[in-house]
Amino acid sequence: MSMLVSRAPRPWPLAALLIGLALAATVWSLSRLLPLSDWLTLLSATDVVDMRLLIATQSFLPRVAVSLLCGAALALAGAIFQQVLRNPLAAPTTLGIAAGAKLALGLATLWGAPALLSFGRDGVAMAGGVIAMAATMALAWRRGLSPLAVVLAGMILGLYCGALSVILLLFKEHYLTGLFIWGSGSLSQQGWDVVQGLGWRLAVLAICAGLLLRPLTLLTLDDAGARSLGLSLQLMRLAALTVAVGLTAVVVSLVGVIGFIGLVAPAVARFAGARRLGAQLLWAPLFGAALLWLTDQSVQIFDGPAGSLLPTGTVTALFGAPMILWLMRQRIAGGLAAAEARTEWRIPRPGLLLSALAFGLAVLLALALTLGRGPDGGWSLAFGAAFVDLSPWRVPRTLASLCAGAMLGAAGTILQRLMRNPMASPEVLGISAGASFGLMAVLFLTSVASRDLQILGATLGAGAVLVAMLLLGRRSSFSPERMLLTGIALGALLDALVGALAASGDPRAMLLMTWMTGSTYGVDWVQMFWAAGAAALLLALAPLALRWLDLIALGDAASTALGLRLSLVRLLLLLLTAGLTAAGTLVVGPLTFVGLMTPHLARLLGLQRAAPQLAGAVLLGALVMVSADWLGRIVAFPWQMPAGLIATLIGGPVLMTLLARR
C-alpha cells in the first residue's frame, strides 16, 4: 500500500451517504408497493393472502437482503484478492471463477445428467467455479502462486471458459437465455430461500476471513519479510484465495454474475480512507453492500426499457465504469504489480525462426484456400474453375483474417512493451469495445442494419473511444495504469451491455454476439482490400517505433535519460496501436486473445528484442487467425465457428501449457 497519502479521511461520511440514499430509495419503492399505513401488517401478518403483501414480503424485502449480502460478499472477496494478488485491479472475476461457473451451468443445462440436476443449479455452478479456481492455481503453481502468474492464468482461463460458453450459446441459442439472465446478475427474488442459502454460507466464510486477518496482514510485507516471520507463503495465499473464491462462488451460483462490485468497493473503501488491511476487510464489505443495495434500488425505480429486463449486475457495471474513471483522477494507493524480472531465454538466430514462421504461414495459406468440404461433407481440394467459383467465399475471409491477426499481434506487442504489463492487450485500450458500442448503436437504433451502416457505426465508435482515451490520457501524461484501468472499465461496460441485451432475449443481440465472437463470415472483397490496405500502411509504420520500444522497456527514468520524450512517444505509439486495433477489430470482431497471446508466444519462442518480437507476433497472429478461420469453416461443416472463438480455443491451451511449464 502506498505511504504517500498523508491525509487519512474517515470512511464513514461516504458510507453514511450511500446508505442514506439506498434507504431513501427503498422506503420510497416500498411505499409505492404498499401504503405506509399498511407497513405494520408486514410484521404482524401471519396468513399472507394479499398479493401486494406477498410481493413486499417475498420479493421486495428478500431482494434487499440479497443485494446487501451479495455486495458485502463480493467486496470482501475483492478486498482479499487485491490484498493477496497485490493488484488493485484484481476482482473476483479475474480468477475465472464466474466464467467457470457459468460454463458449468451451461453444460449442465444442455446435457445435465439427472445426477447433476439433483445436485441443483447452485451446486453445479459452485463446482464449475471451484474447478476453474483449481485450474488457475495449477497453472500458476510452478511459479509459486506469484500474484502476477495467478492473475494471468485466471484471466486466460476466464477468457477460455467464456469462449466455450459462447460456443454453447451459438449452437443452442434458444435454450440458454435463462443462463444469460443469470449471467448478467438479475437480483429478482421469490421467497427467502436464496437469502437463507447465502446467509449461512457467507457467515461461515466471513468468519474464516476474520481468522485469516493476522496472516494476511503479514502478507502485506514483501515475500522475504513474511517468510522470515515463519509463514508458509503458499499455504496462506491458498487459504486466503480459497475463502475469497468461496465467497465469489456462493454469490455466483445462488444469484449470478455481478462483476464490478468486487473491483469497485475495495477501491472506494481505500479512497475513503480505509487503507490498512483490517480496515479494508471491514469497510470494503460495507461499501459493497451499500453500493449494490443502492444500485438495485435504482434499477427498480428506473425500470428498463419496454419489454426488457434490466439485470442489476449490468447496472453495477454502468455505475462502476464511471466510478473507476473518477477514481483514476485520484491517486489509487498501490501501483500495478510490476512484471517480475526473469531471465528470459533468447534464441541465437531469430532470423531463422522468423523465416520458418513465414514459410509455415505460406503453406497454411495454400491449404486454407484450397482444402474444404463438399456438399456431402467429404473433403475436397479446389483448383482451377472450382477454386474460382469458391473464391468469393474463401479468399476474402482468409486474407482478411491474416491481416487482422497480423495487426492485432503487432498491437499487442506494442501495448505490452509500452505498458510493461503482460496483461495488456488491444482490448485493454477500449478501442475494440468502442467499435462494439458503435455496432450496437447501429443495430438497435435502425430497423434495417445494412453492412455499410454497421461498419460506419463501428468505426465511429472506435474513433470516439480513441479521442476520449487521448483526452483522458493527456491529462495523466499517458500513464499505463490509467489507460489500462480505462480500458478495463470500458470492456466491462461492453460485456455487461451485451449480456443484458442477450438476457432481454432480443434476437438482434445474437447478431451482435456473432460479431463479438470474431466471425469473418461477412467479409467480402471490399472489406478484404480495406483490411489489407490498413495492414500494409500501419505495419509499415511499426518498424519506425522499434527503437522506442526497446528503450521504453528500460523504464521511465532510464528512457527519459536516454533522450526519449515520453509523453510524445506514448501518444504516437498509442495512436498506432489504436489504428491497428480498430482496423483488426472491424474485420474480425473484438478478439482479445490474438493480441494478448502472440506477444507472449513470440517471447516464449525466444524473441526478446522489439524487432524480432514484433515480427514474430505479426507472423504468429497471422498464423493463428488463418488457421482459426480455416478450422472454423471446416471442422463442424456445415456449421461455421467464428474465427475469433477458434483462435481462443487454439491459443488458450497453448498459452496455458507454456505458462504452467515455466
Added chain:
Amino acid sequence: MNPRLKGVHLKEMTRRQLAAGLAYTTLVPRAAQAKPLRRLASMDYGLAETLICLGCPPIALVAAQDWNRWVVEPPLPETVVNLGTSREPNLELLQALKPDAILSTPYLAGIHHRLEAIAPVVSLPLYVPEGTPLALAEAAARKLALMIGAPEAAEALQAQEQACFAEARARLAARAHMPVFLVNLMDERHVRIYGAKSLFQDVLDRIGLRNAWTGATNYWGFATVGIEALQHYGEAQLVYFDPVPPGVLASLARNPIWNALSFVKAGHVCGLPPALMFGCVPSAMRFARLMAERLPKLERR
C-alpha cells in the same frame, strides 16, 4: 412425408404453374414471371414451414437439426439440407445447391449482399413495427404461393387456417372468460411473456381468447419479466411452452409467489408442446389446435 406422395403432389403443382404465372405477374418478383421458383433455400423456420404446407418444401434450411425442438409440425422432409447456424448459413454449401431463390427476413439484412451473389434474395418481413405478425405471415404465404407457381395452395392454406381457428374458438368458448398468460419459462425466476405484436397475440384474437399480459412488449412481441409480474386479479390461466429448462418446474413448486398466483392456486396452468413463437401460419394453426386440445382438459382436474 412419403416421398412417393410428395412426387405426385409436386407434379400436380407444376401443371398449374402457367396459369398462376399469367394471373399474378404484377405481384410476383420478376424472375418468377418466366418460370416458377421451386428450388428455394430458406433462412427462416416460419417461411420454411409455410413452404412445406404449400406443397413445395425448401431444398435447404438453416438450423434444420432443431426443427423438432421448436417447430415439430409440419414435419421437415429428410431431404432438406441443413445449412448450419441461422445467422451464418454455409455459403459454399448454398452455392453448390444452386437454389432458384433464397428466402430471408430483414433480420438477416446484414448478410443479404452475400446471399445475392448466389441467388436472388426474397426478403419477407414478418416483424415490422406497423404490421401484425399473423397478417404478415398470411401475406408471405400468398407471395410464396405465387413464387412457386401455386397460388391456389395459399387459398387452401387460408381456408385450413380459418377452419382451424373456428374450431379452436368453438372448443375454447367455455374458457374464453379467463384471460390467458402465454409464457416460456426461462429459469426459476423469469418468464418470457408474449403480448401485443406477437404471433400468438394475433391467434388469441382470432380464437376468441384474451391475453392476460397487457404490459409492454418488445419489437418481437415479448417481454422478459420476473414471475412476480404475473399477478392477476380475478380468474386467469397460464400456458407455458416446452421446452422447459430442467429443474425449473420443481423449483417453481417451492416458490411462494408462484404458488400464490391465482391461476396456480386454481390449477389453471397448462404446458403445451413446442409451437414456434416466431413462426408463420402453420405455427399459428398448431398453436390454436394445441390450445383447443389441452386447455379444456384443465377443467376436469
